[in-house]
Amino acid sequence: MKTFDVPVNYRSPLISAIKKQRKEADRMKKDFTPTLLDFGPLRVYLARHFGFCYGVENAIDIAFRTVAENPGKRIFLLSEMIHNPQVNADLLAAGVRFLQDTKGNSIVSFDDLTADDVVLIPAFGTTLAIEQRLAGIGIRTELYNTTCPFVEKVWNRSEGIAQKGYSIVIHGKPRHEETRATFSHAAKDAPSVVVEDMEQTIELAKYITGEKDAPYFYEEFKGQYSEGFDVARDLQRIGVVNQTTMLASDTQAIADYLKSVMVKKYGLTEADTRERFADTRDTLCYATNDNQTAVTGMLGVNADLAIVVGGYNSSNTSHLVELCEEALPTYFINEEAKLLSKNTILHYNFHTGLELVTEGYLPTTEPATVLLTSGASCPDALVEGVIRRLLSFYPGSKSIEEVAALFQ
Numbered sequence: 001m002k003t004f005d006v007p008v009n010y011r012s013p014l015i016s017a018i019k020k021q022r023k024e025a026d027r028m029k030k031d032f033t034p035t036l037l038d039f040g041p042l043r044v045y046l047a048r049h050f051g052f053c054y055g056v057e058n059a060i061d062i063a064f065r066t067v068a069e070n071p072g073k074r075i076f077l078l079s080e081m082i083h084n085p086q087v088n089a090d091l092l093a094a095g096v097r098f099l100q101d102t103k104g105n106s107i108v109s110f111d112d113l114t115a116d117d118v119v120l121i122p123a124f125g126t127t128l129a130i131e132q133r134l135a136g137i138g139i140r141t142e143l144y145n146t147t148c149p150f151v152e153k154v155w156n157r158s159e160g161i162a163q164k165g166y167s168i169v170i171h172g173k174p175r176h177e178e179t180r181a182t183f184s185h186a187a188k189d190a191p192s193v194v195v196e197d198m199e200q201t202i203e204l205a206k207y208i209t210g211e212k213d214a215p216y217f218y219e220e221f222k223g224q225y226s227e228g229f230d231v232a233r234d235l236q237r238i239g240v241v242n243q244t245t246m247l248a249s250d251t252q253a254i255a256d257y258l259k260s261v262m263v264k265k266y267g268l269t270e271a272d273t274r275e276r277f278a279d280t281r282d283t284l285c286y287a288t289n290d291n292q293t294a295v296t297g298m299l300g301v302n303a304d305l306a307i308v309v310g311g312y313n314s315s316n317t318s319h320l321v322e323l324c325e326e327a328l329p330t331y332f333i334n335e336e337a338k339l340l341s342k343n344t345i346l347h348y349n350f351h352t353g354l355e356l357v358t359e360g361y362l363p364t365t366e367p368a369t370v371l372l373t374s375g376a377s378c379p380d381a382l383v384e385g386v387i388r389r390l391l392s393f394y395p396g397s398k399s400i401e402e403v404a405a406l407f408q
Contacts, residue, residue: 055148
């Protein structure tokens with residue numbers, strides 16, 4: 001697989017050594033058991049897969065290379081490069097400016113742009129309307145496009161099934177940058193509708209079966225369907241694609257449910273199911289799937305708590321938190337500084353969108369056992385920073401360097 005030039009301050013010698021050893025021992029990625037780092041009074045289990053994925057490293061490489069290759073030029077990011085505050089702060093410090101926030105609200109007017117400016121498309125991609133607007137100004141976005149190849153794979157897959165006469169159902173968060181981009185690309189080829197979760201999927205299915213009258217659809221799914229969408233016509237043949245950072249199991253469950261609805265509605269057999277329902281399982285991102293499966297493997301360990309590191313607005317990270325929460329106390333943090341002390345942690349509740357303080361998050365008995373993972377946009381250096389901060393609460397522990405030597 002291609003390698004990328006990522007700033008060294010995002011790397012961790014410890015994590016790099018662990019990942020290298022695990023990869024060499026398990027090249028087919030069949031072993032999802034976590035890695036034990038035994039420091040004595042503190043035991044940390046690292047998920048088998050976590051941290052920067054291919055698409056994120058690609059985006060970071062392009063972004064910093066663009067800055068280096070364009071001295072004196074104004075460089076803009078369409079929105080956050082990835083959902084990690086440290087990486088975005090580093091780009092701002094390098095002189096890059098944001099045109100929009102993550103919701104698509106304007107920060108710098110497009111009217112202020114000129115053909116001499118550089119505009120970076122983030123890893124999530126963007127809508128066709130924005131691409132066309134930038135092209136109209138004379139900005140060549142194809143030169144600085146960091147769209148993840150696996151996001152583009154979803155676009156290509158939706159185009160392929162659209163050409164076969166299917167409408168597109170997109171599983172994603174309607175206001176997320178990637179879902180907005182995928183919806184734009186899908187809607188140019190076929191009638192398209194976004195479902196956020198199984199609850200919305202069940203309601204959508206009622207329009208397929210006729211349990212709900214068509215006029216109610218346009219209010220219930222307002223802002224989530226393509227122009228000219230006809231409920232009676234456009235739900236007869238469908239395929240499901242996804243925002244790549246959603247829970248893979250959720251996307252599969254949604255696809256399976258809609259498939260069962262179509263089978264029942266039209267009396268289909270296994271042999272003729274594709275007449276009404278397209279097989280789109282190959283749109284699930286490998287990294288999202290690997291990281292989520294690795295968390296499932298990690299949760300087989302008897303532990304006191306889990307810590308998940310990543311940007312608070314990171315969809316893929318929040319889903320890792322969601323998985324951990326089902327099994328044990330889980331704390332979502334974006335940097336080591338949130339570990340205020342051995343007794344106190346400042347962490348994020350993504351359900352409410354608020355940070356909160358929890359006392360007594362670490363056990364009073366030793367050894368303390370912590371499960372640790374991070375999102376696909378989180379630098380490994382941050383994970384090592386969290387480990388070092390935890391170690392500072394346990395005098396007499398082995399050092400990072402002593403444990404790292406075991407993986408050399």
